[in-house]
Amino acid sequence: MQYSTKPQVVVIGGGFAGMACVRALRKSNVDIKFVDRRNFHLFQPLLYQVASGGLSPANIAAPLRSIFRKQKNVQVLLGTVEGFDTSSQKVVLEDGSELPYDYLLVATGSTHHYFGRDAEWEPLAPGLKTIEDATKIRRRVLSAFEAAERTEDAALRAALLTFVIVGGGPTGVEMAGSICELARQTMKNDFRAIDPASARVVLIENSKLVLDRYHVSLSEAAARDLRSMGAELWNETRLTEMYPDHVVVSQGGVPKRLDTHTVIWAAGVKASPLGKKLAESLQAPELLDRGGRVKVDSQCAVLGHSNVFVAGDLAAFDLGAEKTLPGVAPVAMQQGAFVGSLIAKALKGNRPAEPFKYWDKGNMATIGRSHAVVESGKIRLTGKLAWLAWLFIHVLYLARFENRVLVMFQWFWNYITRNRTARLITGKEESVAP
């Protein structure tokens, strides 16, 4: 690594927050070290499309190096952060090497959280955070159909053709919609012994409604769309046990068993463990909230450390009344850009005093091939128009131009053919027989 006499900025995490921060520093006379464990930025909102065979991993990921090739003040480093030495202002990497910083942004996001049963449940029910998660889900879903085609045991076939999604937020809704489509449209004529349209897609949700953060009219529209696509919505239902061949849920205290071999986790997330390491180095465990997020001040700085910032899903940004900003992409992007521009101004000696303000442009989720729900201010859309809005905004935000065009093309193709071209069972082979 190269050292210089310029101010050093270290940005950890190549997600929406980190990218926005680095970009905001593009004109600054600094040395930025941009560290991530992976060599690419991942457009997470479309991961469910990879999990259901609609898109390839490379369609929604772009190498960080190539995104920032022209921004000469940033050096991308593929590495794992071991910890922090905040007293001497250094980040420690996995090989013991150190990155000194004048300003630090930690934006490593969140990971899955299985309500304290991580060890038992994680192997059975993959979540949807990484490319590997997505290809694992794709493999399991497709393998279940394959095994169903081969078995002659009717009960086993029914269990193999039952897909359970835990969590009725946007990810769960999108996942349920796309498995319905896969079974009822894409694979319609592909099998001989089974009818893939007989597959059951069961969405389990604690609360009364799916998308329960949205306006109730949108939640209801989403539920209607999902049901019309063939999904079963089990609301007010709590998952209590999970096994390789079945789950047990509780509905109003009554236990109920459901035979399934494929469970997808879209329920809980917890903060990246780097939050805890940062708090430890600062000797301030009180900085962590219950979910392991780092409490930040109105400028996204760690309380009491004006040159150390946390943004995105890892940050607990207080809104008062025990509320914090949600862990969604727009918050991460806006916080990252805010921190970058604040550092840029501070470097010039005029650090502003204004707080970060979140501009809430709204929420959206898609349900299958041509339905979505969108809310923005007082505007609420459902159905095809919402889907077009969703499509437009997602394509717009894709990190790089060639991906945008490729994804557009692939979507257009999938749309007119109802096909999914990326239906590959790849990776470590699991037994196809259950």
Next chain:
Amino acid sequence: MQYSTKPQVVVIGGGFAGMACVRALRKSNVDIKFVDRRNFHLFQPLLYQVASGGLSPANIAAPLRSIFRKQKNVQVLLGTVEGFDTSSQKVVLEDGSELPYDYLLVATGSTHHYFGRDAEWEPLAPGLKTIEDATKIRRRVLSAFEAAERTEDAALRAALLTFVIVGGGPTGVEMAGSICELARQTMKNDFRAIDPASARVVLIENSKLVLDRYHVSLSEAAARDLRSMGAELWNETRLTEMYPDHVVVSQGGVPKRLDTHTVIWAAGVKASPLGKKLAESLQAPELLDRGGRVKVDSQCAVLGHSNVFVAGDLAAFDLGAEKTLPGVAPVAMQQGAFVGSLIAKALKGNRPAEPFKYWDKGNMATIGRSHAVVESGKIRLTGKLAWLAWLFIHVLYLARFENRVLVMFQWFWNYITRNRTARLITGKEESVAP
């Protein structure tokens, strides 16, 4: 699985031979069971493009089910063949289930062969036969550049930036060309501490020439092209030892050490182990040739068993003078189609007596972005015209239309931008520090 009174045809292996055979039977009144361990047909000639980040796996693979969705007489089964019971005419799958056959085609191709040192060398030098091989090579090549960017040890950096390809056939030549391009063009501006163009790409070949089965003028053109792209050709060189951080070669009996962390195997192949199992079941070990291939008669039937066929890389088709047909895609396609049409005629009671005849349309290999060598009969092309011919033929042969268009688009894009969009380090993470 469904049984019927129709004649049963079992085809094992979803490569070029198996696909062509099943297709040739499309109008026959039979039940075909088409068995493969993977759920997709893989267009192997373009695997090197996945290994070098130019294409995504889904661009060169198509689900077998979706290819044959309209051919109602075929049932695709995802499964692993455990063995054969040829006395009762059955194929045995991994779960003990059996597939009875009246006609059988075994076309499971070939795998890597490390000259008897498989256990030592395979983990160090992946070959290029599967999607997982390709993403492993991509991961190792890209990770080596990443580690080089981080190290401050000049000798280590040089070793990390040395890429060794063993074998100067078409795969080795294509792999060497695309790594040169990746380093010198695609990643030109991506790094800050290293110059990726300083990477050494060393192609090790036993014989005097690369592409030594081609006409000498084409071999020489390929060598010229490769050298102009920055590759080093070590001809008349034999690999003798391989370690995680270096290899040892022998040049005219003189040993020479080369420090490298990335070795790609493009040298030897051996027959799929199903050939041996078939010979065992037939109690005819003499059916296997030295490479484990199954000797077939002039109709691709196993000698003495007129309803059991072997085609493609697994077949040893005798040309006399101790020569056999080469293990290339056109041979597999033509043999598969021949066997399929022979079975179709035999089912109607008029099995023809004509032998299989290979129509040699020629050979081609590409060397990077706009060079190739093509020979067909007396026609020999090099340079850009050959590359266009190569491009045209490969796009033409891609199994499904949407893939063709996507690949065309992606190539066109890569061509004008000199970029590669699929440069992702995915899969099981290996240590980035050496």
